[in-house]
Amino acid sequence: MKDSGHLGEQLVDFVDGRLDPANRALADEHLAVCGTCRDELRRIEAGRKAARLLRSERPVPDDLAASIGVLLDRQSGTPAEPPARIGAGRRWIGPAAAAAALLAIALVWLQPWRPSLVSSVQAQADRVDRSGLPDDAIRSDDIPTIERHLAERGGPPLSVRVIDLAMMGWRPEGGAIVRLAGRPAALYSYRNDASQRLFCQMFEGRLDELPATADVRTHRGFQFKVFRQADLTLVFWQEGPLVCVLAARLPPDAVVALAFEKAMRPS
């Protein structure tokens, strides 16, 4: 706490879920008796909420994407159209050149960028661990309620099933539509009695979009790709058009066992 007797900048850590349990408890105690800090908290939460409303991604203009493709193409040594320096005299690029440029972008960039899908799942898991589910998430332990919310927000491609893990001691806590490496994904999470968290995310894609991993397992005809990112285990598999992933800060075999048990072919 600051010398002024108020929480001050600690409120930012409080709002962002960055306080350890002991300091959070102290902050809670202080907030219970300090109206000034409660007002400050509301103000900081409001500022954060407003900024987060700007998160929607706008499309990149086609001509910009194409001109970047040409620039990168030249860098890679492939003969190409002269770069269309948009800011300094715009130049029209024909559809064929634009398509070639976009292909160049894909060839040059998508390959090295593939790990971002794994990193993105990890980042979402880290974020929920740190700050809880997103503001627009549904918070419920009722599977049909979460499924309805995901279907309403994500549309038909993300009308996903919420895996029932009650028998394994995991209770759902809610879900939201998030973005994973630029694509929409259904995310929902569970808690167990030890307050551990388990995440499930589902998104349209293919398992072979993921980077190679030495840990690939097969079970009941499914292929499972297993990644370790710091202490987080991520297990990916394919269900029809969707890639599913379970992630938790648990040993790989524990998460793999859950995935083995619950992987299901679409009916």
Next chain:
Amino acid sequence: MHLGAVYQAARRLTRDDSNARDLTQDTMLRAYRAFDTFTPGTNAKAWLLKIVYSMFVNDYHRTRRAPATVTIEELETQSGIQLAGATEVGPDPFGATWSEPAIEAALAELPEPFRMAVLLVDVEELSYEEAARALNCEVGTIRSRLYRARRVLATRLADVAHAHGIDREKRRTR
């Protein structure tokens, strides 16, 4: 490949579409040339945003006229906010629904270091640590900037809402 995130960040930083396009192109070119500095498995978006912000601060600022902004202290004073946190607000002046242009406008008023902290953490969803690396500063600096920026942002938006009669609660300051 995060091109959308780069372009969006460039637009918010430059506040000008032509400059944003230039900055996006230059960023992708620099990223391509510096790709060996990217560690696979780490946050590619954070790495690209670090390049955008670094290029904006180091190159664009020096060569292009940046819109003038007032200091954070002036904004805090205008908004009736005291740094020590001894500001009292009425019942929920922050309950109004804000439009994206209103938020963009309030954000644009913030001095650049504060705006950047909000953009990286609240909009681009980077962690404090990633934002600190992108802006080449300490994590504590990010926290401090977020604290002051969010307070000003909320208060400016509440003022706008109040001025438009959206929020009819009287806000009291002392």
